[in-house]
Amino acid sequence: MTDGANGTDANTAAHGTAATYAWAPAEPKKRKNRSGLWIGLPAGATAVALIAASLVLIAPGASVAGVQIGGLTAGAAAQAISTRLDQTAVTVQSPDGEITVTGAELGATVDAAALADQAFSENPMWNPSSWFPEGADIAVDVDPSVAASVLHDKLPGSYQAPVDASVAYDEGSQAFVTTAAQPGVGIDAAAVTSALQAAFDEGSAATTIEAQVVPIAAPVSTEAADAAVAKLNGILDTAGFYVGDERTAPVDRATAASWLSVAPDGDGGFAISADAAKIQPAVDALAGEINRDAVNASVIVDSAGETIHEQVAGQTGRTLGDTADIAAAYATQLTEGNGAYALPVTETPFETTTTERRIEVNLTTQKTILWQNGEVYRTYTISSGAGDHATHTGNFRIGWKTQMQDMGCVPGYDWCTRDVPWVAYFNGDEGFHGTYWHNNFGTPMSHGCINMTIPQAKELYEWAYRGTEVSVHY
Known part of the structure; x- marks a missing residue:
């Protein structure tokens, strides 16, 4: 017989006697330690x-x-x-x-x-x-x-x-x-x-x-003040209202200075301010200075169309744009050191009228003809150079002009004529001029110049600008 533990009594077994078995009471279960x-x-x-x-x-x-x-x-x-x-x-x-x-x-x-x-x-x-x-x-x-x-x-x-x-x-x-x-x-x-x-x-x-x-x-150092002065005087140098690069409405230095205030800025420098209300009267007057009608140009040209004289300078027309915000905008610009205010302007272009002028000298007919726009403007009977002093032929242009001059009155010349009027040279020492010492026009008489009456020489002198073409031929 086996006990509940399936074991034998050790002492009995050792003495060879029969074993006695008994149920032992069960040991109580240990309580878990929860203190930890x-x-x-x-x-x-x-x-x-x-x-x-x-x-x-x-x-x-x-x-x-x-x-x-x-x-x-x-x-x-x-x-x-x-x-x-x-x-x-x-x-x-x-x-x-x-x-x-x-x-x-x-x-x-x-x-x-x-x-x-x-x-x-x-x-x-x-x-x-x-x-x-x-x-x-x-x-x-x-x-x-x-x-x-x-x-x-x-x-x-x-x-x-x-x-x-x-x-x-x-x-x-x-x-x-x-x-x-x-x-x-x-x-x-x-x-x-x-x-x-x-x-x-x-x-x-x-x-x-x-x-x-x-x-x-x-x-506030002297150097800081000098920098402010340079900036302010730069404003005065350029103060005004501009159309393109033109200072069309200048502002005088005292007036511009009266618009400006300068004071220390708290950081060792200077702050510049401008009063828009003081600028406004100048803005109100701009229309009278800016607005204008176009002026057409009038120029004298040669046979190739190149300008040799501007009789009337062309000028564009101008109309000033909106001026409502100019005073405030200019005040802001002045604080930045810029005195040149660019105006809003609409421009009208001008037209150019050209007049072609040239002079013809016919040595065969002893005539001088002024041509204008392809038509004969004046014809004069003249006296050209005679003998060994014959006037040279060729194409020339009017160069130096003088209202009066002595001719030949220097060493090397065997003649002298005082107070020759209305001289217009075209070839070295050959030119047109008035003549008071003879009245034999239509016959070669001169030392190479074109002799004309004094009124005719004056008219040619005033009509023919420097650069006017001169053609001399037989």
């Missing part, structure tokens, strides 16, 4: 919280300019950095006494947020290898105007204010002129700034320096 679960839950939650915190905190030991930021969030670190800078104090010893100023009073700032973000990025708590990094320094930015103001207020005896350069219109020279800047003196603000930077870098809450009185440049 109850204890582990808070520990796990803490671990999760620590992990979460490590994801937003800066590593232990991190510092910026002596400010300990380890274990802080980036936002808290930025606040700590800024607070330290605000509270850093500089004691300034000067000839006028001793004062203490803080970073906050000097207008000092740092980009604390960017630095804190960088510290967390490079040294997060979750990365143990980044713990206890070396400290980092950052540049302190001090507003020069704030620093100068606070030092001036606390040490007024050490200051003499600089005088800014200025710009004004001078009626005598009709130009804008510069009044040069004058430097002042005061406490060396740069030395104070450097001391603040050094103290902040070292993590010191306070420092002391001996500051000297140094020259202080005017915020």
